[in-house]
Amino acid sequence: MLLVNVDLFCSDKGEGxxxxxxxxxxxxxxVAIENGLSxxxxxxxxVCFEHRGTGRSAQPNGxxxxxxxxxVEDVVALSKALGVERFAMLGHSFGGIVAQHVAxxxxxxxxxLILVCAPSSxxxxxxxxxxxxxxxxxxALAELSRLAAGEPSKEVMRRSLxxxxxxxxxxxxxxxxxxxxxxxxxxxxxxxxxxxxxxxxRPRLPEIEVPTLVVTGAHDRSVTPERAKETAALLPDSTxxxxxxxxxxxxxxxxxKLIAGIRAFFMAKxxxxxxxxxxxxxx
Numbered sequence: 387m388l389l390v391n392v393d394l395f396c397s398d399k400g401e402g403x404x405x406x407x408x409x410x411x412x413x414x415x416x417v418a419i420e421n422g423l424s425x426x427x428x429x430x431x432x433v434c435f436e437h438r439g440t441g442r443s444a445q446p447n448g449x450x451x452x453x454x455x456x457x458v459e460d461v462v463a464l465s466k467a468l469g470v471e472r473f474a475m476l477g478h479s480f481g482g483i484v485a486q487h488v489a490x491x492x493x494x495x496x497x498x499l500i501l502v503c504a505p506s507s508x509x510x511x512x513x514x515x516x517x518x519x520x521x522x523x524x525x526a527l528a529e530l531s532r533l534a535a536g537e538p539s540k541e542v543m544r545r546s547l548x549x550x551x552x553x554x555x556x557x558x559x560x561x562x563x564x565x566x567x568x569x570x571x572x573x574x575x576x577x578x579x580x581x582x583x584x585x586x587x588r589p590r591l592p593e594i595e596v597p598t599l600v601v602t603g604a605h606d607r608s609v610t611p612e613r614a615k616e617t618a619a620l621l622p623d624s625t626x627x628x629x630x631x632x633x634x635x636x637x638x639x640x641x642x643k644l645i646a647g648i649r650a651f652f653m654a655k656x657x658x659x660x661x662x663x664x665x666x667x668x669x
Contacts, residue, residue, distance in 0.1 A: 392451070394464060395442035396435030400427030403497065403652070404473040406461060407434040408481030410503075412452075412578055413543050413571030415441030418564050419478055422637025425645050430474075430652075435464060437481075440570045452577035458487045465495065474498035474652075479505075479609065479634065480578075486587050489594045499598040500648060503609045503634045506617045507586040510609050514553060517607045521552040538576040540569040554634040556605040563638050591620035598624045599651040601644065603632030625651055 397420060407423060409416045420434040436443040438460055439452065446456070461484065465473055474497050477485030482504020489496050518527060526549050533542050533549075544566045551558045598621045602614030611628055618626040627647040632639040 391463070392438045392446040392460065393444040394435050394438065394460060396433055396464065398468065399424075399432050400430055402430045404431040404433060404468065404470045406465065406473050406475050407432065408437065408461065408475065408477040408484050409434070410479030410481050411440060412437060412480055412575050413440055413540065413569050415565060415568045417568070418635070419637050422641040422644070423476075426648065429649070433464075433468060439575050441568065450577065452575055453581045454484070454487060454578055457484045457578065458491055461488050462492060462495065472497050474500070476500035476502060477504055478502040478637070483582065483585070486594070489596065490587070490590055493593070493595070496596045498652065499594065499596050500601065500651070501598065501617065502601040502636065503603060503606055505609045505613060506588050506591060508582070508584060510613055513610050513613065514608055517553060521607065522549065538571060538573050540571045543571040544569050553607045555639065556603070556631060556633045557639055560635065560638045564635070588616070588620055591617065592622060595622050597651070597654070599627060599648065600624055601627045601629065601636060601647065603634060603636050603639070604628055604630045605633040608634045625654065
């Protein structure tokens with residue numbers, strides 16, 4: 387695998403334990419999640435960045451530049467550029483997939499891990515597909531099908547997010563805060579999903595021994611609370627936080643409760659569970 391260096395835009399605020407934040411997407415930017423998490427800069431060094439090829443970060447070149455391994459190594463390169471040897475990491479949705487890969491590939495780098503509405507396998511796709519007939523009218527389902535059959539683009543991603551609001555949000559008006567005008571997505575960035583096809587990190591989750599906060603929104607029909615509970619059960623040192631008034635974007639729907647939960651997590655003493663979980667090592 388040829389790893390490609392790329393300039394990444396990031397904000398760096400506050401002092402204390404570094405917390406590197408990887409937003410969701412791919413194709414979204416950091417603005418919404420940075421705004422929601424900004425109070426954490428009062429006690430942490432809050433670093434929010436925009437992943438390769440989106441927002442204000444550069445478009446990568448080279449061989450297979452959107453492979454998941456490149457997203458992982460971008461986090462490592464960013465930490466080195468910031469001069470931090472060990473850091474906490476928060477990943478939302480797709481960013482949580484990256485964060486899990488970072489924890490597994492570079493176990494010595496992380497002090498804490500926070501997974502916000504983040505899948506640990508592609509089973510969540512089946513959950514979404516099963517929920518759609520209940521949540522969307524036939525016309526919306528037909529339009530989604532047409533969009534999925536077409537060429538990936540920022541326009542397709544934007545319209546898909548608009549149609550999928552009932553899947554992602556309890557308060558549907560909050561979708562406007564995502565900044566849909568800033569979406570950058572296309573055939574190249576779609577390649578990261580190709581590299582993740584069939585992914586299942588669950589058998590390896592017992593290897594992640596750092597304290598981990600697993601956050602789920604009670605109304606999230608994408609990465610459901612049941613999936614979050616499954617993830618938390620497999621991690622040796624996990625805390626599950628269920629936000630009752632949120633869907634997939636708790637930093638937009640319940641930012642205060644999310645911040646309070648993160649603060650409590652950092653103050654808590656580590657707790658070890660029996661290794662192995664549902665899958666065990668090497669299964």
